[in-house]
Amino acid sequence: MNWNTRFSDAASRIADADAVIGILKLAEQPGIISLAGGMPDPGVFRLEETREAMARVLRDHAPEALNYSPNPGISALRAFLADRMARIEDIHCDPEEILVCSGGLEGIRHAFNALVNPGDPVLVEDPTYMVALQVCRELGGVPTGVPSDGDGLVPEALDETAARAAREGRPARVLYVGPSFQNPTGRTWTLPRRRAVLEVAERHDLAVVEDHAYGELRYEGERLPSLKSLAPERVIFVHTFSKIFGPGLRLGWVAADAGLIERLGLLKLGTDQCSSALTQRLALAYGEAGGLDAQVRRARGLYRRKRDAMLAALVDFPSRTPWLRPEGGFFLWSEVDCDTEELLLRSIERHGVAFVAGNCFFADPASAAARVSIRLSYSYVAEDRIPEAIRRLGQALRETAGS
Amino acid sequence: MNWNTRFSDAASRIADADAVIGILKLAEQPGIISLAGGMPDPGVFRLEETREAMARVLRDHAPEALNYSPNPGISALRAFLADRMARIEDIHCDPEEILVCSGGLEGIRHAFNALVNPGDPVLVEDPTYMVALQVCRELGGVPTGVPSDGDGLVPEALDETAARAAREGRPARVLYVGPSFQNPTGRTWTLPRRRAVLEVAERHDLAVVEDHAYGELRYEGERLPSLKSLAPERVIFVHTFSKIFGPGLRLGWVAADAGLIERLGLLKLGTDQCSSALTQRLALAYGEAGGLDAQVRRARGLYRRKRDAMLAALVDFPSRTPWLRPEGGFFLWSEVDCDTEELLLRSIERHGVAFVAGNCFFADPASAAARVSIRLSYSYVAEDRIPEAIRRLGQALRETAGS
Numbered sequence: 001m002n003w004n005t006r007f008s009d010a011a012s013r014i015a016d017a018d019a020v021i022g023i024l025k026l027a028e029q030p031g032i033i034s035l036a037g038g039m040p041d042p043g044v045f046r047l048e049e050t051r052e053a054m055a056r057v058l059r060d061h062a063p064e065a066l067n068y069s070p071n072p073g074i075s076a077l078r079a080f081l082a083d084r085m086a087r088i089e090d091i092h093c094d095p096e097e098i099l100v101c102s103g104g105l106e107g108i109r110h111a112f113n114a115l116v117n118p119g120d121p122v123l124v125e126d127p128t129y130m131v132a133l134q135v136c137r138e139l140g141g142v143p144t145g146v147p148s149d150g151d152g153l154v155p156e157a158l159d160e161t162a163a164r165a166a167r168e169g170r171p172a173r174v175l176y177v178g179p180s181f182q183n184p185t186g187r188t189w190t191l192p193r194r195r196a197v198l199e200v201a202e203r204h205d206l207a208v209v210e211d212h213a214y215g216e217l218r219y220e221g222e223r224l225p226s227l228k229s230l231a232p233e234r235v236i237f238v239h240t241f242s243k244i245f246g247p248g249l250r251l252g253w254v255a256a257d258a259g260l261i262e263r264l265g266l267l268k269l270g271t272d273q274c275s276s277a278l279t280q281r282l283a284l285a286y287g288e289a290g291g292l293d294a295q296v297r298r299a300r301g302l303y304r305r306k307r308d309a310m311l312a313a314l315v316d317f318p319s320r321t322p323w324l325r326p327e328g329g330f331f332l333w334s335e336v337d338c339d340t341e342e343l344l345l346r347s348i349e350r351h352g353v354a355f356v357a358g359n360c361f362f363a364d365p366a367s368a369a370a371r372v373s374i375r376l377s378y379s380y381v382a383e384d385r386i387p388e389a390i391r392r393l394g395q396a397l398r399e400t401a402g403s
Numbered sequence: 404m405n406w407n408t409r410f411s412d413a414a415s416r417i418a419d420a421d422a423v424i425g426i427l428k429l430a431e432q433p434g435i436i437s438l439a440g441g442m443p444d445p446g447v448f449r450l451e452e453t454r455e456a457m458a459r460v461l462r463d464h465a466p467e468a469l470n471y472s473p474n475p476g477i478s479a480l481r482a483f484l485a486d487r488m489a490r491i492e493d494i495h496c497d498p499e500e501i502l503v504c505s506g507g508l509e510g511i512r513h514a515f516n517a518l519v520n521p522g523d524p525v526l527v528e529d530p531t532y533m534v535a536l537q538v539c540r541e542l543g544g545v546p547t548g549v550p551s552d553g554d555g556l557v558p559e560a561l562d563e564t565a566a567r568a569a570r571e572g573r574p575a576r577v578l579y580v581g582p583s584f585q586n587p588t589g590r591t592w593t594l595p596r597r598r599a600v601l602e603v604a605e606r607h608d609l610a611v612v613e614d615h616a617y618g619e620l621r622y623e624g625e626r627l628p629s630l631k632s633l634a635p636e637r638v639i640f641v642h643t644f645s646k647i648f649g650p651g652l653r654l655g656w657v658a659a660d661a662g663l664i665e666r667l668g669l670l671k672l673g674t675d676q677c678s679s680a681l682t683q684r685l686a687l688a689y690g691e692a693g694g695l696d697a698q699v700r701r702a703r704g705l706y707r708r709k710r711d712a713m714l715a716a717l718v719d720f721p722s723r724t725p726w727l728r729p730e731g732g733f734f735l736w737s738e739v740d741c742d743t744e745e746l747l748l749r750s751i752e753r754h755g756v757a758f759v760a761g762n763c764f765f766a767d768p769a770s771a772a773a774r775v776s777i778r779l780s781y782s783y784v785a786e787d788r789i790p791e792a793i794r795r796l797g798q799a800l801r802e803t804a805g806s
Contacts, residue, residue: 050461250505269424273506
């Protein structure tokens, strides 16, 4: 049987992702120094405390941890998250306004699926998180890029893009953003910019999906309020345990209107029915023992050092634009003087170093900016290999730009 | 903001599921004896062996178990599953032909999403697993029921339904079935029927999604070959750890053509990216120690006893059709002389006993058979409460039928 001729439109729309996956696989080959994936440094994990939390779960809750759990999440975990968000993020919501998901992406997916019809534009930062773009395309939505500057998403550009979509009879209903240490740019919006964007969102009645994945990993500078805390009704807040505990749990959550949460829960019923009771109980036990906050403190110190090491190594790197200096998160972003897909292949094959070419982060992957952009991740690479990785990458760039 | 007016077509198509969820919530209230959900009996869990397996995982693999894992599943687990399927199911495939999913349903979802376009008919047994129906509707597919008799799906009816769809210009591409101890009927197809249905599937070039969720829970009678073992190329085999270890792990898998598996992996990238490394490693450690086979043996004995207890209690129950006597699985199925949604409400409110009304398992929930059908689950209820549950249900039935 030839399965290739049988794929649905949805499956066909994401076929391009295959290439990205292929490159990520290359990046994981032995001998390659990878600056590609956004994996946490294993050094942030607190293994002994994790073992202790798991032992408590399997001592006190083993039968429940092995069985089905409520579709929207275990009640005690939802209550814990509500308390923690109030304490840390100044976000105040009831447990009924929280849906526990299997990673933050699952929350983004359900939000898009609940609010976007095929053909609808979905407003996104340009560049933005590549898997969110993929989900949007799979669902038949049309990612529509809105430019940013050093302060964050440009409100006038958002206004103009939303107005144009409305004029064309396809009003946008959803804006997806990562205002804090964004993937892929590492950029954080200023407070005035947050307010200004929310004003435009209100004018165009946009639901705002706020991706807070890296939000707690601020190494320096002053904490800024989340969009959710500034506009509780309008914002669908998506967070994850991946950067404050571990991606291996596959746990995240959405905070939003209770009626919307219920519908997202129905969509979750049709993906994995409920998230793992075992990992939910682990997250709760670890969190109740103060594990999340302790881990975030450790992670901040570790990632700051790695960011500094990479920025230091990049001082003489021939990029076209200065590297952004993120105050948190996992990523550095810039433009260079060549096609970065070409650079990537040469870089992997001849110099044994991998990164992610910028085009997969753009609504229009063929745009001029997309083709010369580059994302470097400092999160997973060993700190002492950073100088060598950057030296090799510079060599690959000189060869590619000169060829 | 009024979110109710913002829902997409996909989210609107599944709004009815809300009612089912509401009833399942009622069923879980204290004091209610629930014959509703399909949860495993906690007595099948082997807690000490589970604790030991988890201790090994967190001793030997803690950092990997907490981090991202490969999108299609941890290699060692895929290899383990390939070996185990060869040994137990006579299914022979490479690890590359296996996708680890977060429960069996995730596999069914991705198979539908990869192969079905909005408007396409999806051929299903009538009745069938209700969440598969929901997923099909969410994706815009049109569930199209094919009747069964005591031997399984009726090949002539399948032929006719597929031919009609083709004549109407909407050829069916997918057939979804549960040939072994099906949810909701408990029915198992005979071997000649399996072959006959596969012949019709070949004639109409249907991809066959085989749901094997309950397949290992045979208490008596002779093992029958899975459809996958009879038609390896055509069948997308979906299995789950939920009934051989625990649903709390949220793990299942798909065995299918390698190219199809790769595309299903891309769809998985857009739901939860990868399944939990922690629960995958636990499943592997538990499985390598012989835990799955030992648990299946224990489960068979336990569920057989509970099935017998329920059938004994039902001897004088005024059902319209004889209860099927399943040779495995979790469920009993019959028809009664009243609308079972009415019966359910009365049964919960006045008699404190819950079940699932049959209509949610049918492609056409308003059909005559759908309205009088009833599914009883013996899997979770305590064995010593079964006689009382059935007594109360009989009372509720007499009142409803007589009113």
